[in-house]
Amino acid sequence: MNQVEEESLYHSLEEEAIDVDCLLVEPRSDQVSVSSVWCFEEDNIGKCIKTEDASYNLGGSDSNINMECVDTTKLNALDVLPHEVGVENLLTSNGISPCDDYLIDIGYVDHGACIDYVSNEPLHVGNSSSESPFPMFRNKGNFGIQNSLTDSIPESECQNYFLGNIFGTESKTVDKFEDFSKSFIDEEDDEGNLPLQFAQTGMELTPFRQDLITNSAQEHGVGGITHKRSRKPTKRYIDESSNLTLKNCKKRKEPSSMSKVKMSTVRRVKSQNEVKPKENIQSSEISFGKAIQVPFISQCPTECEKISLPTTTENQIESFSSGSGDDSETQMMRSMTGGNQRKLHRLWTVTEVKKLIDGVAHFGVGKWTHIKKLLFSSSVHRTPVDLKDKWRNLLKASRALKGSRVEDEQKRSQPWRPLPKSILCRVRELASTYPYPREANNNSKISKSKFPIVPHVSFSEGIKGNKVPVV
DNA sequence: GTTAGGG
DNA sequence: CCCTAAC
Structure with missing residues (x-):
């Protein structure tokens, strides 16, 4: 140049x-x-x-x-x-x-x-x-x-x-x-x-x-x-805070034309990568x-809590979980962790399971809101969906119990399912009476009547610690 | 808003 | 327990 x-x-x-x-x-x-x-x-x-x-x-x-x-x-x-x-x-x-x-x-x-x-x-x-x-x-x-x-x-x-x-x-x-x-x-x-x-x-x-x-x-x-x-x-922090704000702004999700599966995927990806x-x-x-x-x-406290919780006794859990401030506690935890945190995992206590079985016996399968309102009104953290999920798990457990030898099953499942055999039996009994919707199609539609004739079984009336149902 | 079902 | 579709 x-x-x-x-x-x-x-x-x-x-x-x-x-x-x-x-x-x-x-x-x-x-x-x-x-x-x-x-x-x-x-x-x-x-x-x-x-x-x-x-x-x-x-x-x-x-x-x-x-x-x-x-x-x-x-x-x-x-x-x-x-x-x-x-x-x-x-x-x-x-x-x-x-x-x-x-x-x-x-x-x-x-x-x-x-x-x-x-x-x-x-x-x-x-x-x-x-x-x-x-x-x-x-x-x-x-x-x-x-x-x-x-x-x-x-x-x-x-x-x-x-x-x-x-x-x-x-x-x-x-x-x-x-x-x-x-x-x-x-x-x-x-x-x-x-x-x-x-x-x-x-x-x-x-x-x-x-x-x-x-x-x-x-x-x-x-x-x-x-x-x-x-x-x-960090991007993650930003995303989580923005998600929190977003959740506060629009409480309910709008059904979108976009594929929901895709939406969920996007949301998860966003939580990692979003700008x-x-x-x-x-x-x-x-x-x-x-x-x-x-x-x-900020994830740490949650993890600690999760870890420490199962070590508490049943009574502690009961009193802990049935408090009225429980929901706010969960909410606070959610907001602390950016609103993206999984709900605190609470083990189902035997008493809760009994109540659930009781409720199913009374109202039938699928009346989760009913059961929730009447029997779980004190435990805010148990939503109708939770009840449904638990019942599903109970059915699974009871089927497994039925499938194999009772003793072997008890031994094998002891670490992860401390549920008493009697409860599972009861679940099985109820399951045949109130078939879960899916099984209702496969099995005979035994009882769709509102109040089928079932022996009234109430665990809640039983003495605490006594696992034998009162008939 | 509820429930069923997959994940 | 979460999420979503279906109702």
Whole structure:
């Protein structure tokens, strides 16, 4: 390229330049200015671009990183032409740099720490070496660009930027992740090495980590601002919180024309992979292959509870489960775990089974709501569906009992079915009287009459501990 | 809203 | 226990 071409190119670039100083004087929330020196290298030849001032329009909502910085770069001070630094290749047609899938992946597209990515491979930042395509992420302790970024942003704006743009309106997520980000930093060892999980996930060392460090720097930083900037919430967390909001908004599902099976699949997939709605990203370009895997701590209490519950005695369970505040407890647990949590598994006690059998004897199979209302009104956690399911299981158990020798069956099933033989017998008896809908088709329609003649059997009247039904 | 049935 | 179709 000859001199004339170079000059004309520079002029055209100059025309596109925006007033950087203006931006720096009155920085807007969506603009992050860089006042530090940028050094772009190409193949370590030593051709450097120095930009005194560069302004980035980070486009908070649309996640497009404009390349105004490139336009405003004073190329005349350099002997590097745009194509040599690969500038013209930086943006794809949709305005996202070729690296954006990586950025999106980590969720830091609109994060200042990612700026260097925009510059693509040939553009190295700071004292980067060539050992990696993204040297600043390989070199420990090289956080110059991030620091300069945050330095040049008024702190309040910086807060707003991160809290507003990264976390969107979900301010609660900020608090939730403060602790986690702290603990994450703590996981770093003395040499600044990353925890093993980074190496295992094959992630490049990341803006994410930088953010943490800047984060902690801000925590102890000047200005007396005690706000802590937190790391970006995981996709899972976002999804679960959004699901919670969604559930609150529309309580009941609308039957959609979409295949429900597909819907359920989508929902499950979403819970793992869904993008944060705040990020208006071209989803087709998103790749989650390198997503950060984060332990989801809030699951822990549930697990503990699940584990500890079966060890409680029957009476404890009874009193525990029949409380009126039970439902709220379940609800609270659900909301705590993001609304996506499975209902707490409660073992069916013998008393409950007796009540169920009683109810079936009284009202017949299929009147689950009836039974629920009359016999299980105190135990909120037992829904009619639960009763139905339990009855189904009881039938299964009783059939199994019938199939094999009673003693063997008892022995074999002892660990998982502590139900007394008598109860199973009773179930079997009732099953023949009130055939379960499916069996009703196969077997003879013995009794569809409302009140078939059945010996009135009531377990509930029996003495506690006495498993023998009272006839 | 309830129930049946598959998962 | 969850989910969904069918009623």
